[in-house]
Amino acid sequence: MSAVGKSTNIFWQECSVGKLDRQKLLKQKGCVVWITGLSGSGKSTLACTLDRELYSRSKLAYVLDGDNLRHGLNKDLGFSTEDRTENIRRVGEVAKLFADAGLICIASLISPYRKDRDSCRGILPESSFIEVFMNMPLELCEARDPKGLYKLARAGKIKGFTGIDDPYEPPLNCEIEIKQENGVCPSPNAMAGQVVGYLEEKGFLHE
Numbered sequence: 711m712s713a714v715g716k717s718t719n720i721f722w723q724e725c726s727v728g729k730l731d732r733q734k735l736l737k738q739k740g741c742v743v744w745i746t747g748l749s750g751s752g753k754s755t756l757a758c759t760l761d762r763e764l765y766s767r768s769k770l771a772y773v774l775d776g777d778n779l780r781h782g783l784n785k786d787l788g789f790s791t792e793d794r795t796e797n798i799r800r801v802g803e804v805a806k807l808f809a810d811a812g813l814i815c816i817a818s819l820i821s822p823y824r825k826d827r828d829s830c831r832g833i834l835p836e837s838s839f840i841e842v843f844m845n846m847p848l849e850l851c852e853a854r855d856p857k858g859l860y861k862l863a864r865a866g867k868i869k870g871f872t873g874i875d876d877p878y879e880p881p882l883n884c885e886i887e888i889k890q891e892n893g894v895c896p897s898p899n900a901m902a903g904q905v906v907g908y909l910e911e912k913g914f915l916h917e
């Protein structure tokens with residue numbers, strides 16, 4: 711019997727089907743690919759391209775996209791420091807469940823604070839949290855501005871916009887860094903290829 715947070719008198723229930731059984735069934739190892747970066751850096755593009763590439767290899771993945779989750783699970787949260795922290799904590803917990811279920815969980819969120827990303831890493835089994843840093847310059851993200859949000863932020867119509875008047879803390883020790891080569895951003899397929907190569911090498915695409 712234990713107490714966790716506000717829950718008291720709770721018990722952990724074990725089931726006879728375990729993670730290794732699911733791993734055998736799916737012929738893959740569950741993990742979390744955590745994509746972090748500025749708005750417009752290409753997180754969703756990478757997430758969806760990677761999802762498609764894994765699907766074409768008969769690997770089961772699922773995308774948890776920050777924008778989408780804010781339409782449901784996280785619709786009670788805004789963009790204050792506390793709300794962003796709670797957003798990342800919740801998504802980290804959900805991602806952990808997906809990884810335990812055996813899926814390659816692709817989480818794409820700005821996740822601007824290092825300590826929040828590190829907390830997510832901390833609740834996952836060793837080596838199964840793969841942090842991918844979209845290292846794109848602010849100028850590029852701002853020039854892309856597909857949703858017109860940077861324009862609104864520059865005009866002072868959105869307050870606390872990441873990269874403009876709210877901080878983004880780049881990872882110090884990420885597993886994968888996606889960046890421009892000679893001022894050119896790799897294509898979506900090349901970005902996804904970089905992640906697939908890592909997953910292959912580390913054995914996640916086999917039971």
Ligand SMILES: Nc1ncnc2c1ncn2[C@@H]1O[C@H](COP(=O)(O)OS(=O)(=O)O)[C@@H](OP(=O)(O)O)[C@H]1O
Binds near residue numbers: 818822857871
């Ligand atoms: N103030 C502010 N700062 C940053 N982003 C903002 C803000 N307000 C709205 N948006 C939109 O919300 C998307 C980011 O949501 P996330 O859940 O990924 O953000 S966070 O991780 O909690 O910081 C982000 O989507 P992406 O462009 O896909 O990153 C924006 O469309």
Ligand SMILES: Nc1ncnc2c1ncn2[C@@H]1O[C@H](COP(=O)(O)OP(=O)(O)O)[C@@H](O)[C@H]1O
Binds near residue numbers: 748749750752901
């Ligand atoms: N590798 C890429 N090459 C060219 N354009 C890209 C690339 N990745 C993303 N984009 C474009 O940049 C914009 C922002 O990408 P998006 O994936 O929505 O970023 P984020 O999810 O980080 O906000 C979109 O218009 C998208 O088509």
